[in-house]
Amino acid sequence: MTAEHTGIGVALVLAGVIAGGMVVLASILGKKYPTPGKLAPFECGNEPIGLPMGQLAVKFYMTAILFILFDVELVFLYPWAVLYRDLGVLGLTEMFIFLGVLLVGFVYAWDNGALEWK
């Protein structure tokens, strides 16, 4: 392992210590006044634990999938924007093809009522 890998190790350890430390500290030092409202799942759609009865609200998943569509688009756009000049016309063409494909998927979802909150 070379010196350049040390940085990754340091970052890993630091991230672990900071994240773990905050959780531990909060659980030791923090004051707890639990109410049913606070204990309920927050912004997560449905109950995380429960008997598999009844129906799940599919609309949450629909929204999540649509979100991922654009999330992936952004993830892909960033490195492209950084290397835009080096990639030249090919990069531009391919990005437009990619965006076009994504757009078609979005239109399909829209057309089939995925955006209607019913």
Next chain:
Amino acid sequence: MNGPSVADLGLLIPELILTGMALVLILVARRAQGTALPVVGTVMAAVGAAVAAWWVLSSEPQSAFAGLITIDGYAQFFKVLVAAALALVALLSVKGLEGKGVPRSEYHVLLLLASTGMMLTVSAVDMVTFYLGLELITLCSYILVGITVDRPKSNEAAIKYFLLASFASALMLFGISLTYGLTGTTSFSGVAAAIAERGLADHPLQLAALALIASGLAFKIAAVPFHAWAPDAYQGASTPVAAFLASGSKAAGLAAVGRVGLIAFGADAPALSTILVGLAALSVALGSVLALAQTEMKRLLAYSSIAHVGYALMGLIAGTPEGASATMTYAFFYVFMTLGTFGVVIGLGARGATVDGYQGLAAQRPGLAAVMLLFLLALTGIPLTSGFVAKFIVISSAVGAGYVVLAVLAVVCSVVSAFVYMRIAVLMYMKDPEAPMPARLPVALCVALAVAVIVTLVGGVLPGLVTPWAVAP
């Protein structure tokens, strides 16, 4: 090695045609639901892709996208074959998609995208593109198997297929990463060069990588002992989907085994041959024997396809270009005869689903029975059908490479499989009909059957029309 340029996209015209049609069908999905547009569009795109695949290859093999894919005779051959399989499956799909409310447009989009994945796989010369292509096939196949959502069997099959196939994909990816770790490259030729230069052929990690990649690929083509998913998936899936899995997917998987085996792990020949001999012998033997016990047509054809993959793999054992062309010819003829058989099964509807349903078919529909008989003879490997030519060249290739025992086993199993297929023929011709007269076949189905009949007959009499095109990578 040149960097990628816009002109490289020109070499991907077959894939672009299929993807373009898929995008169009997605856009009009809701409006095209009850129309013939999905079928017509898919068949047109498949024909266009076949013509483009033919036309793109000028003379010399060309490499594109910084050596990620290549367009050579091998890729061209399989692209045409994949396009043909796609067109036939699209025609077969006019009937036999059991279950209510199958979204027609989406179904054909998935067929198109899976075929795009097959085309990418057969022209990939880099582990990453290769894996990407294979995953595109399987991802679409999962949904295709489970597309009849109102049938519990179909859901069950899709889940089984998904769990097992994703496990196999992970194994293969692990093998690819081991190879990359050892050789420092993902390109097939780079891997081969590194193995040869640094004497890695006997390295334990390299052998592990080879075994992992081989098991992943064996899963995709359903070779024994990685076959367990196939009968369940075929049975649960709608018949056209099963036909697609048995034809196009198999052909692309065999092409993948061929290219990886010959190019990337050519230096690993002894280890690879051992693996392939094991896969081929087990597939041929178990596939033929287990098919004997089946009473459901789709399960029977699943075991039959397992046996046929075993025969096809026999060509690759030698690791020679001649052997690879034998496998290519086998894949070509096999696709048409198996699609033809599935076509008859679809045409007979509910009656065609079980072996007993064929009882007395010759008295009721002599033409259809004759067509079925032709495909059964071809699957058995009787002379004057393409099945005989295909079996003859792979078995003689195995004999030429010195695997006489395997060749004898293959011939014996061929006789065993004759019982499987001739049982249906006997039922058709020597029993009195019990079931009512089957309905007339849709025109599209007749067209698909006619194409399969022509290829099976002409291939059996004049195999020289196909074999010159089967050039190894």
